Amino acid sequence: MADSHSHHIPADGGAAQRKVIWKTFWILLILTGLEFLIAFTMHHGVLRISIFVGMTIVKAFYIVGEFMHLKHETKSLIWTILVPCVLVLWLLVALMVEGGSIFQEVQVFKFFN
Structure with missing residues (x-):
């Protein structure tokens, strides 16, 4: 058997x-x-x-x-996973760049007071 x-x-x-x-x-x-x-x-x-x-x-x-x-895997599944990851990375970079400008504005504000 x-x-x-x-x-x-x-x-x-x-x-x-x-x-x-x-x-x-x-x-x-x-x-x-x-x-x-x-x-x-x-x-x-x-x-x-x-x-x-x-x-x-x-x-x-x-x-x-x-x-x-x-x-x-198929290309459509790869793109379905890859595109949101790239967009999240872009969001993180944009937030860090914009977040850095807040500290520059605070320093400028302190300079004028």
């Missing part, structure tokens, strides 16, 4: 899956290493922060694509 709960084992013993996992590991390790290199060698500033934000977004997209299998 055949076992109804038997699992399918790939002909290559799962070598293709292990190859993808190791590739993902090395890519994320290299990106993280570059982040550490930048953190300890670059001076504080807008360029450093921009590089960190960019690399973090790249790592996040790669992790979501690989581990949450989003890169294997």
Whole structure:
């Protein structure tokens, strides 16, 4: 009698899956290493922060694509998830920029009083 709960084992013993996992590991390790290199060698500033934000977004997209299998989904689902995320990021940047201008106005107001 055949076992109804038997699992399918790939002909290559799962070598293709292990190859993808190791590739993902090395890519994320290299990106993280570059982040550490930048953190300890670059001076504080807008360029450093921009590089960190960019690399973090790249790592996040790669992790979501690989581990949450989003890169294997249909394009409409990808866009349905991606567009709101981009809009939220835009909102956060706009709020930080506008929020910074409030502090400048407070300083100007104190100067005139």
